[in-house]
Amino acid sequence: MLMPPFELHHPVSVEEAVALASDLLQRGEAFDWVAGGTDVLPNYKWRINTKPHVISLAKVVEAHDMTSTSIGCTVTIERLVSSPDAHPLLAEAGAKIASSLIRRTATVGGNLCLDTRCFWYNQSEDWRRSIDWCHKADCGTGADCRVIPNQNTLCVATYQGDLAPNLMALEAKVVLVGPQGQRTIPLVEFYELDGMKKNTLAEGEFLLRVELPEDASQRVGSYQKLRVRESWDFPEAGVAASWIPGDVGSLRIATTALESIPRTHVEEVEAHLGGNGNKVDVKALAVSIQKSVKPVNNTALPPAYRRKMVRVLTKRALSALGDLG
Ligand SMILES: Cc1cc2nc3c(=O)[nH]c(=O)nc-3n(C[C@H](O)[C@H](O)[C@H](O)COP(=O)(O)OP(=O)(O)OC[C@H]3O[C@@H](n4cnc5c(N)ncnc54)[C@H](O)[C@@H]3O)c2cc1C
Numbered sequence: 001m002l003m004p005p006f007e008l009h010h011p012v013s014v015e016e017a018v019a020l021a022s023d024l025l026q027r028g029e030a031f032d033w034v035a036g037g038t039d040v041l042p043n044y045k046w047r048i049n050t051k052p053h054v055i056s057l058a059k060v061v062e063a064h065d066m067t068s069t070s071i072g073c074t075v076t077i078e079r080l081v082s083s084p085d086a087h088p089l090l091a092e093a094g095a096k097i098a099s100s101l102i103r104r105t106a107t108v109g110g111n112l113c114l115d116t117r118c119f120w121y122n123q124s125e126d127w128r129r130s131i132d133w134c135h136k137a138d139c140g141t142g143a144d145c146r147v148i149p150n151q152n153t154l155c156v157a158t159y160q161g162d163l164a165p166n167l168m169a170l171e172a173k174v175v176l177v178g179p180q181g182q183r184t185i186p187l188v189e190f191y192e193l194d195g196m197k198k199n200t201l202a203e204g205e206f207l208l209r210v211e212l213p214e215d216a217s218q219r220v221g222s223y224q225k226l227r228v229r230e231s232w233d234f235p236e237a238g239v240a241a242s243w244i245p246g247d248v249g250s251l252r253i254a255t256t257a258l259e260s261i262p263r264t265h266v267e268e269v270e271a272h273l274g275g276n277g278n279k280v281d282v283k284a285l286a287v288s289i290q291k292s293v294k295p296v297n298n299t300a301l302p303p304a305y306r307r308k309m310v311r312v313l314t315k316r317a318l319s320a321l322g323d324l325g
Pocket residue numbers: 032033034035036037038039040041042057073077096097098099102105106107108109110111112113114115160161162163201205206207208232233234235
């Protein structure tokens with residue numbers, strides 16, 4: 001399949017990237033960011049929402065920096081998996097992303113900004129034309145959503161990235177840079193419950209790096225993933241959990257691949273800590289998280305099965321954390 005034509009820009013610094021973005025916006029020219037390209041370029045080959053300009057972050061020097069508490073957006077998944085600086089939970093999750101070949105190119109920033117997925121959308125142009133398109137890539141036809149028809153405002157495509165729930169369980173923040181300056185927000189506030197908008201990035205803004213709190217290194221975690229083929233598939237459901245051993249109040253659980261956004265389960269966790277705050281009712285907590293997620297029928301496995309598996313994955317993740325009381 002051939003790549004559509006677009007103009008590729010290669011800034012070498014954050015300032016240059018932001019200036020390029022501002023200039024294109026002022027000229028009314030649409031663009032996409034690209035990092036490893038393992039998500040956006042296959043979509044381009046399928047003529048899905050292509051843009052005339054693409055700004056690559058690959059040569060932005062600061063974006064490659066990595067320490068134990070700061071991960072630049074262009075750090076590759078392979079580097080994350082093999083670096084002694086990476087938190088063990090991130091190394092575990094990274095090793096479960098795609099295949100070894102893709103992990104060499106795929107980046108942390110691209111993973112967090114991954115486009116939402118849907119089997120009516122991630123298809124070739126001919127296939128999508130044959131079903132008269134869908135709301136997220138309607139080619140000017142005003143086509144309806146194929147998953148939840150007759151509402152035509154929302155897209156319920158699924159976020160299927162693996163790193164986000166793990167970074168949420170480690171209480172990570174993201175640093176965003178754009179024409180309006182720089183801001184830092186908790187990762188849990190980064191996503192937006194609409195498969196088309198996906199996240200809170202403003203026009204021309206990009207995700208520069210992820211920051212972890214100092215005490216993240218004390219956290220022990222586990223990531224449990226359901227997928228069709230263990231060798232490379234996207235998650236069909238994913239549960240990340242972490243805690244500071246001995247302190248059940250520090251328990252954090254987050255899920256992915258079940259809705260348009262990855263998210264934490266603060267209320268469910270709080271409801272199942274024992275009365276004296278030092279015990280966790282693992283079985284009841286797993287059921288409660290299962291009940292809270294609402295997968296729809298737009299990925300490889302049926303939503304009822306994915307939902308059922310959330311209970312199993314939660315129990316597995318919690319049992320890997322050690323004695324929760
Ligand atoms: C066969 C296959 C299997 C896969 N399996 C998995 C899997 O198991 N788990 C998983 O999580 N992913 C999987 N992926 C998806 C993808 O490879 C990874 O999520 C990867 O980490 C994306 O990173 P990238 O740098 O290649 O992103 P790109 O393709 O470069 O970008 C992805 C999206 O993010 C935007 N973007 C990129 N960087 C930034 C930034 N810094 N700021 C703002 N926007 C940005 C782009 O505009 C684009 O919309 C798979 C892909 C393939 C092809």
